[in-house]
Amino acid sequence: MLAFKLAFKNIFGAGYRTILNIAVLSFAFVTIIFYNGVIDGWNQQARRDTIEWEIGQGQLWHPSYDPLDYFSYQDAHGPIPEGMREEVSAGRLTPILIAQASAFPQGRMQGVLLKGIPPGQAILKIPTHELEAQDGQVPALIGKRMAQSIKMKEDDRLLLRWRDKNGAFDALEVTIAGVFDCNVPTIDGGQVWLPLAQLQEMLGMPGEATLLVAGEGFTPTGNTGWAFKDHDYLLADLNKIIQSKKGGSGVIYGLLLIIALLAIFDTQVLAIFRRQKEIGTYIALGMTRWQVVGIFTVEGAAYSILAILLGALYGGPLLWYLGKVGWAMPSGSQDMGISIAEKIYPVYGAGLIITTVLLVVVSATIVSFLPARKIARLNPTDALKGKIQ
Amino acid sequence: MESIIQIKGLTKQFPVGAGKFTALRDISLEFHRGEFTGFVGPSGSGKTTLLNIIGSLDTPTEGEVTVLGRSIAHLTHKQSAQLRNQHLGFIFQTYNLFPVYTVYENVEFALLLQRLPTAERRKAVLDALEWVGLTDKMDSKPAQLSGGEGQRVAIARAMVKRPAILLADEPTANLDSKNSHHILQTMKQLNEELQTTFLFATHDEKVMGYLRRIISLEDGRVVKDEEIIMDKITEG
Numbered sequence: 001m002l003a004f005k006l007a008f009k010n011i012f013g014a015g016y017r018t019i020l021n022i023a024v025l026s027f028a029f030v031t032i033i034f035y036n037g038v039i040d041g042w043n044q045q046a047r048r049d050t051i052e053w054e055i056g057q058g059q060l061w062h063p064s065y066d067p068l069d070y071f072s073y074q075d076a077h078g079p080i081p082e083g084m085r086e087e088v089s090a091g092r093l094t095p096i097l098i099a100q101a102s103a104f105p106q107g108r109m110q111g112v113l114l115k116g117i118p119p120g121q122a123i124l125k126i127p128t129h130e131l132e133a134q135d136g137q138v139p140a141l142i143g144k145r146m147a148q149s150i151k152m153k154e155d156d157r158l159l160l161r162w163r164d165k166n167g168a169f170d171a172l173e174v175t176i177a178g179v180f181d182c183n184v185p186t187i188d189g190g191q192v193w194l195p196l197a198q199l200q201e202m203l204g205m206p207g208e209a210t211l212l213v214a215g216e217g218f219t220p221t222g223n224t225g226w227a228f229k230d231h232d233y234l235l236a237d238l239n240k241i242i243q244s245k246k247g248g249s250g251v252i253y254g255l256l257l258i259i260a261l262l263a264i265f266d267t268q269v270l271a272i273f274r275r276q277k278e279i280g281t282y283i284a285l286g287m288t289r290w291q292v293v294g295i296f297t298v299e300g301a302a303y304s305i306l307a308i309l310l311g312a313l314y315g316g317p318l319l320w321y322l323g324k325v326g327w328a329m330p331s332g333s334q335d336m337g338i339s340i341a342e343k344i345y346p347v348y349g350a351g352l353i354i355t356t357v358l359l360v361v362v363s364a365t366i367v368s369f370l371p372a373r374k375i376a377r378l379n380p381t382d383a384l385k386g387k388i389q
Numbered sequence: 390m391e392s393i394i395q396i397k398g399l400t401k402q403f404p405v406g407a408g409k410f411t412a413l414r415d416i417s418l419e420f421h422r423g424e425f426t427g428f429v430g431p432s433g434s435g436k437t438t439l440l441n442i443i444g445s446l447d448t449p450t451e452g453e454v455t456v457l458g459r460s461i462a463h464l465t466h467k468q469s470a471q472l473r474n475q476h477l478g479f480i481f482q483t484y485n486l487f488p489v490y491t492v493y494e495n496v497e498f499a500l501l502l503q504r505l506p507t508a509e510r511r512k513a514v515l516d517a518l519e520w521v522g523l524t525d526k527m528d529s530k531p532a533q534l535s536g537g538e539g540q541r542v543a544i545a546r547a548m549v550k551r552p553a554i555l556l557a558d559e560p561t562a563n564l565d566s567k568n569s570h571h572i573l574q575t576m577k578q579l580n581e582e583l584q585t586t587f588l589f590a591t592h593d594e595k596v597m598g599y600l601r602r603i604i605s606l607e608d609g610r611v612v613k614d615e616e617i618i619m620d621k622i623t624e625g
Contacts, residue, residue: 002501002502005501009489009490009494010489012489013488013489013490014489277483277485278485278487280485281479281481281485281487283446283470283473284444284446284473284479284481284485285473285474285479285498285499285502285546286470286471286473286474286475286499286502286503287470287474287502288466288467288470289466290466291470379447380446380447381438381441381446381447384446384481384485
């Protein structure tokens with residue numbers, strides 16, 4: 001307690017140097033929480049969007065399906081397994097059929113993926129109700145990125161050409177029934193969504209699908225030959241991207257923290273030289289050397305405590321505000337193939353705050369202790385004379 | 390009178406480059422409770438070194454120094470800190486007050502280390518400030534005090550714990566004549582009232598006028614050790 005009392009008194013008495021140290025350290029503290037909050041917010045948003053728009057509660061894949069190998073799509077289809085049809089009828093599974101095709105927007109040719117999905121499905125957030133047949137036209141849905149890429153909008157007509165299961169080319173003009181806005185690029189870019197029955201007919205594959213998306217209440221059972229992919233598997237790439245992003249931002253806030261800690265280290269080194277007489281007097285008045293080391297170490301820790309208080313004072317409202325209004329991502333972020341919203345809403349969990357507080361306090365204490373150790377070896381008579389070298 | 394410091398064959402050497410500098414040579418002395426004694430001599434004669442060893446801030450190279458029954462050479466850091474905290478007071482030429490503390494807090498510091506209850510601490514601090522006549526300055530910072538006031542705070546800080554021995558290294562070196570006499574009279578009074586042993590390192594003539602025993606040092610040796618008769622003191 002004595003060390004705390006003395007340390008706080010000393011640092012309050014140190015004036016501008018204290019203010020500078022506390023300001024820099026509090027900035028690092030707030031930045032660390034903000035960066036991690038953004039990453040956590042992004043992580044949660046990306047997970048939520050990917051689950052809601054693409055993977056549901058897991059997927060059952062046709063044995064030949066490999067999403068990274070477009071050539072596999074030609075063979076990656078088959079009748080929905082017997083045991084799964086009841087689940088599809090009950091709305092606990094949504095079948096999706098995938099085929100390669102070419103689109104001809106405004107006379108240009110572009111490779112696309114055709115994806116057939118039941119218009120009445122309720123597992124994914126894709127607005128498939130817009131695929132209900134209307135006026136004899138073949139409705140199609142595209143995402144906002146795809147619409148921008150091919151310069152098409154609702155009610156425009158798009159010519160598609162594909163090869164059916166026998167390898168014969170066929171073509172059809174579809175009407176863009178809707179353009180949906182979603183943050184998951186893997187259901188948007190280069191994709192045209194059609195009614196499942198329409199695509200099955202176009203390909204000559206009635207009752208077939210490439211994968212089945214599971215909804216709430218589905219339990220993978222039985223050996224159907226279709227592999228069930230759970231969230232761990234389907235979100236693995238996303239998790240890796242977020243982890244690498246976390247590592248990158250760790251470098252930034254690590255640098256900030258190092259700058260703040262260097263300021264404290266520098267202050268403590270300087271203090272030990274400048275306050276030699278004070279150190280000698282502490283010892284002359286009856287403190288042990290380690291008690292004096294304790295004062296100087298606690299001073300460093302006290303900087304961090306004050307920095308946290310200051311950070312809470314200005315960072316609390318600021319971070320709360322940013323959590324409310326979100327953090328706009330630079331334009332083009334959505335084109336990087338990562339599920340990322342135009343705005344990320346940072347999430348500041350208790351774990352993040354506690355970890356950051358501990359990180360700042362422990363590291364400030366360590367950098368204060370390192371120079372303070374010198375006191376344990378000094379000769380008090382030299383200290384009283386101000387002769388420490 | 391009770392003997393509280395015994396020095397036998399004390400030699401102190403400091404390493405200087407490849408060689409050694411001998412600061413004290415074969416010194417043997419004894420001090421009793423209530424003495425008002427000064428070590429006098431030119432700079433480099435070993436006065437401060439001797440005070441530092443008695444104050445357990447330094448250790449002898451050879452010989453034996455016993456303070457209040459404790460052998461200085463054999464004390465651990467913790468034991469010597471305890472000796473200083475409980476029984477020794479220090480006054481320095483430059484006062485060595487803590488600049489960020491108030492006068493009250495500077496004086497209270499030694500008692501904080503003794504972990505005395507707050508009320509007891511407060512009474513002792515106010516008593517000490519009253520001895521030195523600085524009750525009205527207790528909320529001031531050292532920078533707001535004059536040199537004489539600063540040294541009086543240092544005396545209060547040293548005396549607040551009622552030490553058996555008070556070691557004063559050139560306490561009047563930075564003071565004018567009037568303040569020097571004021572300080573010395575205060576110390577003399579405390580010496581008589583509390584029976585504290587005062588040991589000075591000084592070459593100030595004004596201090597010598599108050600001493601009852603003067604030990605002259607030269608090149609680390611005791612060259613003269615004289616008791617001063619009482620009527621001479623009153624003249625001082």
